[in-house]
Amino acid sequence: MHEFKYAYPAYFYLVALAALLYFFYNLRKLWAASAGKPDPAVKINIGEFFINGLTFGIFQRRVFSRRFAYPALMHFLLAWGFFILFFATTVDFFVARGWFADFLPQLDTPWFASLNDTAGLMLIAGLLLALYRRMFSKPEKLPHDLFSGRGNFLGDSGIILFLLLLALGGFFAEAARLAVYQPPAVEYSWIGYPLSALFPVSSWRQFELILWWFHALSALLFIALLPLTKMFHILAALVNVALTNRQLRGRLRPMFVSRLMEDPEADLENISLGVSRSREFRRKQLLDAIACTECARCTTVCPANTTGKPLSPMKIMTDIREHLYAGQFGNGEQKDLVGATITETELWSCTTCGACMAECPVLNEHVPAIVDMRRYLVLSEGKPPEQASESLEKTLSTGNPWGLPKSNRLKWATDAGLDIPVFSEKKKADVLYWVGCAGAYDPLNQQVAVSMIRIFEAAGVDYAVLGTEESCTGDSARRLGEEYLFETMALQNIDTLNRYEFEVIVTPCPHCFNTLKNEYPAFDGNYRVMHHSEFISELISAGKLSPDKTLSGRVTYHDACYLGRHNQIYSAPRNVLGKLLKTEGGFTELPRHHADSFCCGAGGGNMWHDIEAGSRMNVNRIEEVMHSGADTVATACSFCLIMLDDALKIKGQEDTLKVLYIAQVVADSLPASRK
Amino acid sequence: MKSCVLIKQVPDGDSPVVIADDQVSLKSAGISWTTNETDSYALEEALLLKEAHGGEVVVCTIGKDSALQVVKDALAKGADRGIFITDPQFDHLDSYGKAAIFAQVLKAENFDLIFSGLQSDNSSNAQTGLILAEFLGTAHATMVIGTEWVDDSKIKVNRELEAGWFRWTELDFPASLTIQSGINKPRYASLRGIMLMKKKPITTITSGDLKMDEIPTLSRIKKLYIPRKTKETVFISGSPEEIVTQLTDKLENEIKVL
Numbered sequence: 001m002h003e004f005k006y007a008y009p010a011y012f013y014l015v016a017l018a019a020l021l022y023f024f025y026n027l028r029k030l031w032a033a034s035a036g037k038p039d040p041a042v043k044i045n046i047g048e049f050f051i052n053g054l055t056f057g058i059f060q061r062r063v064f065s066r067r068f069a070y071p072a073l074m075h076f077l078l079a080w081g082f083f084i085l086f087f088a089t090t091v092d093f094f095v096a097r098g099w100f101a102d103f104l105p106q107l108d109t110p111w112f113a114s115l116n117d118t119a120g121l122m123l124i125a126g127l128l129l130a131l132y133r134r135m136f137s138k139p140e141k142l143p144h145d146l147f148s149g150r151g152n153f154l155g156d157s158g159i160i161l162f163l164l165l166l167a168l169g170g171f172f173a174e175a176a177r178l179a180v181y182q183p184p185a186v187e188y189s190w191i192g193y194p195l196s197a198l199f200p201v202s203s204w205r206q207f208e209l210i211l212w213w214f215h216a217l218s219a220l221l222f223i224a225l226l227p228l229t230k231m232f233h234i235l236a237a238l239v240n241v242a243l244t245n246r247q248l249r250g251r252l253r254p255m256f257v258s259r260l261m262e263d264p265e266a267d268l269e270n271i272s273l274g275v276s277r278s279r280e281f282r283r284k285q286l287l288d289a290i291a292c293t294e295c296a297r298c299t300t301v302c303p304a305n306t307t308g309k310p311l312s313p314m315k316i317m318t319d320i321r322e323h324l325y326a327g328q329f330g331n332g333e334q335k336d337l338v339g340a341t342i343t344e345t346e347l348w349s350c351t352t353c354g355a356c357m358a359e360c361p362v363l364n365e366h367v368p369a370i371v372d373m374r375r376y377l378v379l380s381e382g383k384p385p386e387q388a389s390e391s392l393e394k395t396l397s398t399g400n401p402w403g404l405p406k407s408n409r410l411k412w413a414t415d416a417g418l419d420i421p422v423f424s425e426k427k428k429a430d431v432l433y434w435v436g437c438a439g440a441y442d443p444l445n446q447q448v449a450v451s452m453i454r455i456f457e458a459a460g461v462d463y464a465v466l467g468t469e470e471s472c473t474g475d476s477a478r479r480l481g482e483e484y485l486f487e488t489m490a491l492q493n494i495d496t497l498n499r500y501e502f503e504v505i506v507t508p509c510p511h512c513f514n515t516l517k518n519e520y521p522a523f524d525g526n527y528r529v530m531h532h533s534e535f536i537s538e539l540i541s542a543g544k545l546s547p548d549k550t551l552s553g554r555v556t557y558h559d560a561c562y563l564g565r566h567n568q569i570y571s572a573p574r575n576v577l578g579k580l581l582k583t584e585g586g587f588t589e590l591p592r593h594h595a596d597s598f599c600c601g602a603g604g605g606n607m608w609h610d611i612e613a614g615s616r617m618n619v620n621r622i623e624e625v626m627h628s629g630a631d632t633v634a635t636a637c638s639f640c641l642i643m644l645d646d647a648l649k650i651k652g653q654e655d656t657l658k659v660l661y662i663a664q665v666v667a668d669s670l671p672a673s674r675k
Numbered sequence: 676m677k678s679c680v681l682i683k684q685v686p687d688g689d690s691p692v693v694i695a696d697d698q699v700s701l702k703s704a705g706i707s708w709t710t711n712e713t714d715s716y717a718l719e720e721a722l723l724l725k726e727a728h729g730g731e732v733v734v735c736t737i738g739k740d741s742a743l744q745v746v747k748d749a750l751a752k753g754a755d756r757g758i759f760i761t762d763p764q765f766d767h768l769d770s771y772g773k774a775a776i777f778a779q780v781l782k783a784e785n786f787d788l789i790f791s792g793l794q795s796d797n798s799s800n801a802q803t804g805l806i807l808a809e810f811l812g813t814a815h816a817t818m819v820i821g822t823e824w825v826d827d828s829k830i831k832v833n834r835e836l837e838a839g840w841f842r843w844t845e846l847d848f849p850a851s852l853t854i855q856s857g858i859n860k861p862r863y864a865s866l867r868g869i870m871l872m873k874k875k876p877i878t879t880i881t882s883g884d885l886k887m888d889e890i891p892t893l894s895r896i897k898k899l900y901i902p903r904k905t906k907e908t909v910f911i912s913g914s915p916e917e918i919v920t921q922l923t924d925k926l927e928n929e930i931k932v933l
């Protein structure tokens with residue numbers, strides 16, 4: 001114990017206690033999440049809890065994003081400056097009390113002194129960067145309310161100014177202490193010490209106590225107010241990321257509608273289908289909303305928002321949060337959220353592309369929340385988007401959203417003069433080729449289907465198709481909130497698939513792929529599923545396919561949301577293209593690629609209806625392709641193919657640019673003699 | 676207000692048309708069945724009126740077993756109960772016969788309004804709603820493209836005339852209205868509706884329940900065939916008089932339209 005120990009007056013502890021009590025009282029904001037429904041699928045795994053908490057909470061891995069370099073630096077300085085000072089202050093407090101003296105560092109050692117000052121400077125630098133963004137550079141999507149804003153006490157900038165005051169006050173209090181007491185290692189306080197030299201010791205002596213109290217009280221005030229301000233995210237985000245189940249993250253949760261309908265006990269009159277009030281969300285979903293830091297990264301990358309649609313994923317989160325708090329801490333009454341603060345058009349604008357989830361630093365799950373509210377609109381209210389309701393009805397009656405006759409499901413093959421094996425006759429094959437509705441009925445995708453057959457034949461693959469027994473997987477229906485239709489399709493397809501023997505399902509469409517692979521297991525449909533790009537890549541590596549022509553010109557690749565972001569398949573299609581390219585430099589990446597890819601606009605059921613507002617996503621994307629200098633853009637998704645081809649026509653670029661499917665590129669490069 | 680909506684199950688527009696061996700019906704394989712389009716508008720109009728002014732909506736169809744589905748769909752959308760008239764004897768009835776059966780079944784219900792689609796997508800006769808009105812002795816209006824509630828005893832309807840003309844008419848209850856498509860936006864059946872549907876009553880009626888010795892019918896399908904697309908152009912030449920003589924001869928004796 002050294003001589004500079006402050007004799008904190010007793011009422012300091014009283015104030016500290018009051019601050020802490022108020023702090024703990026307002027932690028009820030976290031507890032508000034318990035108003036939600038339990039999530040039977042979430043099991044807390046202690047290992048994952050700590051790994052997530054450390055990786056995404058303490059070390060904030062997601063904050064460091066390629067697209068958000070400035071805020072990443074800002075947040076690094078701010079957060080680590082804050083953490084270190086928090087640690088130092090705690091040590092300081094204990095040392096002052098004489099607690100744990102044997103374990104704690106001495107305050108006036110060189111390393112502790114210099115670390116403290118460095119941290120203080122980091123904090124101030126981070127705060128200034130944050131303030132500059134909010135008051136001067138003002139990125140368009142970022143909230144920059146000065147002192148109020150969306151329920152946060154002191155708003156976006158007020159709390160930063162407050163922290164600045166706290167940090168500067170800290171340096172002055174330190175300088176006064178150094179000047180007055182001249183502790184050992186004083187020169188290692190490399191900011192506080194020079195500061196102390198600016199004024200005569202007599203002045204410091206005069207103000208020392210005032211400065212100390214000013215800093216002490218502002219620190220206690222900060223603690224007391226923290227849960228009411230934007231800084232609450234320090235706690236909420238930590239809890240939220242630690243509790244995230246990263247395997248299930250972003251996946252839609254099944255409702256098991258058919259079980260519900262057969263359950264004689266179910267109270268059908270009062271059952272809630274989908275979500276229209278915050279309490280109807282799962283608890284973890286509410287925690288997501290509570291943890292939102294309003295960093296606006298989700299909204300910045302959202303293709304719907306970028307193209308001027310009335311959707312901001314951040315607003316979805318904050319609206320849920322405000323609704324929750326109003327219900328829990330207000331008069332207890334819960335008004336509808338959907339149709340009031342969150343409009344139907346906002347909900348229908350989402351393509352479920354997942355860009356928001358990929359960027360969110362606190363691992364929020366926007367897509368399941370949006371789909372839950374869509375479920376309410378469709379299942380409870382019977383209000384799908386007007387244009388989409390026909391394709392939903394058609395999916396039920398004909399098994400495909402185009403509404404074309406079920407009996408024509410193999411017409412693409414007969415039209416192409418192909419006689420292909422079907423499971424109803426063959427019963428067994430190595431590969432079940434899942435053609436998909438687009439492959440069966442859309443003229444562009446029919447060419448892909450034919451290419452697939454050429455590839456299977458050339459590689460001598462033992463394959464068969466389901467033919468008229470195949471039905472829509474229900475991907476669009478599910479994302480449009482029509483869980484009942486999705487389940488009907490899923491159960492029907494699973495029933496069909498279980499009747500035949502095969503090793504693997506291969507499909508060209510990422511939507512079919514995602515549904516079959518990730519969503520059918522919940523209904524006991526467990527299959528090995530491969531996207532065609534993975535399958536072809538393996539065929540080429542195994543020497544079973546030997547493309548003999550090469551691709552000329554400059555080729556680029558458009559990552560499909562449901563292949564890339566939702567399933568992490570980035571390299572297989574690039575590998576395939578790489579094998580076919582004449583020159584190394586023949587491949588160009590688009591500026592927005594891999595997880596940063598920009599949606600074509602058709603996901604989430606948006607293939608089947610248009611949102612009037614704003615511009616078109618596919619045009620936005622094709623313009624990017626045009627600027628890249630590529631003359632071929634390869635894609636690996638049925639919807640992307642249709643959307644990009646449409647965009648080409650809108651831009652009148654049919655002669656200068658080609659949109660091709662991976663399967664088509666491969667089939668075209670095969671030796672002609674093998675058909 | 677108590678209203679009834681007549682609904683028919685028809686093949687979906689994109690279904691393959693293959694004539695069955697009996698030559699008077701279609702092969703059912705490959706056909707996906709659906710609710711007749713204008714009937715959906717009729718149902719929606721009845722539901723909208725009920726939601727605004729109260730009352731009951733009953734749906735009624737004549738059809739094969741599969742046609743029960745259109746009743747269920749209507750109940751899921753919000754109709755209160757269903758009447759399902761089915762019997763193999765009724766399979767090939769014309770509009771007159773169907774109207775006679777409807778009249779028999781619906782008479783005792785004393786509906787204020789009977790809605791039906793303007794015409795069916797498969798036979799396109801546009802008759803049933805009208806003949807039914809005659810059987811029941813009620814007012815009727817066809818091609819209704821708008822309705823306006825007056826009071827518990829009458830309704831105003833907007834009828835579509837030729838060439839973009841419309842006409843508002845007031846009808847006293849009871850009345851039969853045949854509804855034109857586009858009058859409203861038919862709703863989508865919600866899952867909640869489907870769940871509640873399971874508890875709604877559907878009465879099934881077969882020929883034994885009807886007090887009809889014989890079902891009247893005025894027309895009968897002799898043979899169905901896919902129209903052959905042929906083009907035969909005959910040039911008539913000569914003096915104007917000769918052309919006129921030849922033309923009238925052809926119209927009278929060959930084409931038989933005069």
Ligand code: SF4
Pocket residue numbers: 298301302303304305311312313349350351352353354355356357366367
């Ligand atoms: S999923 Fe895509 S479209 Fe939907 S909110 Fe997120 S970023 Fe926007």
Ligand code: SF4
Pocket residue numbers: 291292293294295296297298299313314317356359360361362363364
């Ligand atoms: S949801 Fe995530 S990305 Fe969006 S504003 Fe909140 S914290 Fe940021």
